[in-house]
Each structure stands twice: as C-alpha cells, then as structure tokens.
Amino acid sequence: DIQMTQSPSSLSASVGDRVTITCRASRDISNNLAWYQQKPGKVPKLLIYAASILQSGVPSRFSGSGSGTDFNLTISTLQPEDVATYYCQKYDSAPWTFGQGTKVEIK
Amino acid sequence: EVQVVQSGAEVKKSGESLKISCKGSGYRFASYWIGWVRQMPGKGLEWMGIIYPGDSDTRYSPSFQGQVTISVDKSITTAYLQWSSLKASDTAMYYCARGLGSGWFDYWGQGTLVTVSS
Numbered sequence: 001d002i003q004m005t006q007s008p009s010s011l012s013a014s015v016g017d018r019v020t021i022t023c024r025a026s027r028d029i030s031n032n033l034a035w036y037q038q039k040p041g042k043v044p045k046l047l048i049y050a051a052s053i054l055q056s057g058v059p060s061r062f063s064g065s066g067s068g069t070d071f072n073l074t075i076s077t078l079q080p081e082d083v084a085t086y087y088c089q090k091y092d093s094a095p096w097t098f099g100q101g102t103k104v105e106i107k
Numbered sequence: 108e109v110q111v112v113q114s115g116a117e118v119k120k121s122g123e124s125l126k127i128s129c130k131g132s133g134y135r136f137a138s139y140w141i142g143w144v145r146q147m148p149g150k151g152l153e154w155m156g157i158i159y160p161g162d163s164d165t166r167y168s169p170s171f172q173g174q175v176t177i178s179v180d181k182s183i184t185t186a187y188l189q190w191s192s193l194k195a196s197d198t199a200m201y202y203c204a205r206g207l208g209s210g211w212f213d214y215w216g217q218g219t220l221v222t223v224s225s
Contacts, residue, residue: 001169034211036152043202043218044144044152049211087152091210094157094166096142101151 002027004090006099012107019075021102023088028068032092035064035073038101039084047086048073080106109133111205113216119193119223126189127219129203136184137161140206143177143188146218147199157206158186195225 003026013019023033031051038044046055048064051071061076075082083106088099114128129141142157156167160181167177179186186203201219204212 032210036212038152043215044204044212045215046211046213049207049213055213085151089152089154089211095168095170096154096157096206096210097168098144098152098154 001095002029002090002092002097004088004097004099006086006088006102008102009100010103010105012105013078014107015078015080017078019078019082019104021073021086021088021104023066023071023073023099025069025071025090029090029092031067032090033064033066033071034089034091035062036087036089037082037084038087044087075104078104078106109205109214111203111214111216113201113203113219116220117222119221121193121195121223121225123193123223124189124191125193125221126187127201127221129186129188129216131184131186131205134205137181140208141179141186142204142206142212143175143186144202144204144212145171145199146202152202155188155201160184160186193221193223195223197221198223 005024033051035048036044052064065072085101085103110132137160140157143155145153155171158165158177160179176189204215
C-alpha cells in the first residue's frame with residue numbers, strides 16, 4: 001500500500017506568518033489528494049481536494065499545490081483560528097490513507 | 108441540506124458485539140460512498156473502509172479487514188460499522204463521512220465514541 005508521510009509533525013508560528021505543510025506519497029498518486037483540518041475536540045473538515053481545489057467556504061488564505069508524490073498545504077497568513085491538526089489523504093485507490101498529521105500552534 | 112448523523116456513545120465490555128450507525132439525509136444516498144474513520148485517543152485519523160450504498164461494494168483497509176464489518180441498508184439511508192468481539196484496543200472515536208466519487212470526504216458525522224473496558 002502507498003504510505004503518506006507529512007512533515008513537520010508539529011510547528012509553531014506567529015500570527016501573520018506563512019506556513020507550509022508537506023505531504024509525500026510513497027508512489028505517484030497524480031493529484032488524488034485532499035487536505036483536512038481538525039480543530040481540538042472537533043470533527044475533521046475538508047479544506048482542499050484534487051490537490052489544489054479549495055472546498056466551498058474555506059478561507060482563501062489556504063491553498064494546496066503539488067502532483068505525483070509531493071504536495072503542500074500553505075496558509076498564507078496564519079490566524080489564531082487556524083490552530084489545528086492538518087491531515088493529507090490520498091484517494092487514488094483503496095485504502096484512502098491519511099498522513100499522520102501536522103499540529104499547528106501559535107507562537 | 109446534507110446531513111450525516113451517527114448513533115450515540117457506547118460503553119461495552121471486551122468480547123461483546125457492537126453495531127454503530129450512520130444516517131445520511133438531504134442527498135441521493137445510493138450515489139455516494141460512506142466511509143469510516145477511526146481516531147484513537149490523542150492519535151491521528153485512520154481510514155478503515157468504505158461502502159457504496161448503490162451496490163454495497165465495500166473496500167477495507169488491510170489494517171481493519173477481518174476486524175470489522177461495514178454494511179448498509181439503503182432503504183433507510185443508513186450505513187453500519189460492526190464488531191463481533193470487541194477489544195479494549197477498539198476504544199476510539201469513530202467517524203463516518205460521505206465520500207465523493209473520486210475519494211474525498213466532504214460531509215462528516217459528529218463521531219461515535221466507543222469505550223471498551225476489559
């Protein structure tokens with residue numbers, strides 16, 4: 001099965017900073033990648049699908065890029081409400097594996 | 108309005124069986140996958156499997172194959188996740204979610220907390 005590896009596992013940044021999270025697939029998955037945000041104690045929320053398409057209602061400071069094996073989620077200007085754990089998920093074929101998550105905190 | 112609503116929290120003993128449910132409404136239930144995701148306390152999301160209500164096509168993660176059973180009753184727009192013999196290590200929050208044809212989950216249930224005591 002394809003493995004999904006996120007980096008870093010956690011990060012601390014200041015409000016207003018640009019933050020980038022990386023997700024790497026162990027094999028080519030084309031653009032079959034989604035990103036989710038899970039705030040503490042809450043249900044996961046879809047942010048991005050098809051590697052770069054923003055889900056309706058998601059703030060435009062979130063963006064996704066990449067194809068093949070390397071993908072990025074970028075928060076252009078970090079806000080206090082962005083404190084959460086972020087997960088990538090591949091869906092080229094079952095199993096639709098999640099990455100291990102990246103915890104984002106405010107410095 | 109699309110809604111995905113899960114059954115309530117469960118407290119069980121090791122060895123007992125359990126079936127939790129996930130009801131979809133506000134959309135054509137038979138045309139969208141329903142997936143199940145486990146989150147153990149303090150841990151990340153784990154994809155367990157998915158089912159397509161239209162024809163009951165089911166796919167499991169190798170990690171969960173044989174450990175759980177995913178089923179659906181499309182007449183009442185409800186999917187299920189069941190265990191025949193629970194273990195303490197099954198203690199977790201379980202989410203169901205609607206899967207779009209290509210694979211991502213756009214609507215999530217509120218989660219069902221399963222606690223298994225030994």
